[in-house]
Amino acid sequence: MRSAFFLQLALFALLALAFTEQTSTGAEAGASAPRVTVANPIAKTIDVWDEYTGRFEALKQVQVRARVSGTLDKINFTDGQFVKEGDLLFVIDPRPFQIAVESAKADVTKARAQVALASTDAVRAEQLAASRTITSREVDQRNANLEVTKAQQLAAEAALRNAELNLEWTQVRAPISGRVSDRRVDAGNLIEGGQTGATLLTTIVTLDPIHFVFDASEADYLRYARLSAQGQRPSSRDVKNPVVVRLADESEWKHMGVMDFVDNQLNARSGTIRGRAIFQNKDLFLLPGTFGHLRLFGGNVAAMLIPDSAIVSDQASKTVFTVTPENKISVKPVQLGQIHEGLRVVLAGLNPNDRIVIDGIANPFVRAGALVAPQDGVIIAVSN
Template sequence: MLLTFVATRGGDGHGRVVSAVFKTLAALVFLAQSAVARAEGPAPEVVVSRPLARMIPRWDEYTGRFEALKQVEVRARVSGALEKINFTDGQFVKAGDVLFVIDQRPYQIAVDSARAELTRAQAQAVASTRDYARAREMTQGRTITARDVDQRKASNDIAKAQVLSAEAALRNAELNLEWTQVRAPIAGRVSDRRVDSGNLVQGGQADATLLTTIVTLDPIHFIFDASEADYIRYARSAERPKETSREFKNRVSVRLADETEWTRSGVMDFMDNQLNRRSGTIRGRAVFDNKDYFLTPGTFGRLRLFGGDVSALLIPDAAVVSDQTSKTVLVVSDDNKVIAKSVSLGPIHNGLRVIQSGLDAKDRIVIGGLANPMVRSGATVQLKEGEIKEAPVAVSDR
């Protein structure tokens, strides 16, 4: 700062005094500015680099639920009093295990009666066969009419038919007796019992009593809905026009609500044959191994499906400055001024953050020196060239 004073009257003593005062003030201001300059020191140094431009896989994410491959309602097929329950609620069962036993006594009686009826029918058929054979022999001596022979043949045919009917009745009685032991139709985890021992249960086709349910857990399905736009994009894929999830078991990953990593891998095994007209979505299904039985039908999850390769800018996640309302990245202009740019973040890829929007490939990103409080928007900085490197990719992640 330069302060000057022009006296209005030469030789005026008052003017000389004022001039001396202003000179003193000018000296003080100069000394103060020098002290401030010495206190501020040189411009802070930052490490800068341009973002990495890469082709990266695009992953489309969908929310859905896990569902059992098989879910069976175990119902009574015959009526009677429930005598035994041979499982603990929630346990694993094998196909064929006896879960419930219905009172067998009336069905055993029915089997015994049907067996006796079969014995009677068989004996009657044997006697009728002999009568018919004798009648045929008697026709040679003309001691019996043809009408009598025909009647005995008809009686023999009826007796044989009664044997067949008795055999069918016995098989039906034995089947009903077998159904008094309610067996697990599939292997899996059984639910709780819906009826306690001692209660009467109803068999049949329409009103059969529900006893319990069984679901399979390994493997397990994941059901989700994809938008119409995503479906069209997949169908029109230029690189792989025929490799849809209907023809190929495309790989997918899933994570649960409390997980941050895609820890479980599976494959697509079904896409519906039409879109839902109301929601504009199409149903998809993936299958996952569940050998530890951790995944349970009905659990929410997040599925990731490969959607093609796209161009992206990558920067270190530490270069992103966060506040309560936005995410920003500090860049340095041509005149070494710091500028804060608001950005939209994508996922982490090979240890670097994907920037969806807000940056240009030519921007010089501040990747080092952010801890210095002097490095802020509007500050002048000194530059040191750095390099952004991707993290090594494990073979299993490729």
């Protein structure tokens, strides 16, 4: 029994020794600093492109309405086709207006006859007055009658022109060139014309060129204004600054345009100002109402370039791990910009001498204040 006791005691001692050696080895491994790759950011002056969202709008949009009332006789276009200015779109029954023209012509003929008669009477009155056959009052009366008939002739001629104009308006023509929408009224319907309450027949929009409208923040407006005042970036009111647009299904910024308008005031409710760019649209691919992302040239800025993988998201903020001279991790919040030459632009938060952790961030031991073993690396930009 005593031998068995000493045997168990010896086994226990061996197990304790093995556990102590394993614990010591784990502690040494845990105490070793994790390796990370560090590099200095690339300092470079780059062109800044501010990004906005907006929609395309037609330069011109016209609601086609008739100027006279009547029965719609004909529709001379196919829904959605491209029309030119002056093309005949709708025909209103012209017969009532033709009758009005004939009646107005008769009134003009009558007025001219009355003018001729009154003119003859006035001449005779002058002759009779010379021989004292009639009084001066009668001469004045006949001259007055002549002027009245001349005025009646002018009124009749004006009524004729109005009747002819109404007859012309029975042919509703395209006021602009562009793509027409669908017909809103079918032939055979009675439509209303005039300046108010006229029936909407269709709409036409121009497509080439086309506008892109967006809203910029008050902060952006103030930055642009100060850059303009300092001579660093011309105002889009004075110079057609370049812009590019990417559509919702596109990954590249392929649509090139220029600025052509900045509004004269900020929206007091939204704190934004409206801007507008213009694009060529020869293939008529871009349609009014199409959503897109726009980049506007925002001037030159001195920035730092780092890999996108070196950025750590911390809730609403973006941070970068740097290594101090004591080889400890320091966390720096940064202000990010666009992607340039394959790298992320850092507008604020870094300096050229910072050693940025570009590899090894995924290691759970790499955190603020942790001791690390840095290895030198290089950040390489990719030319566009």
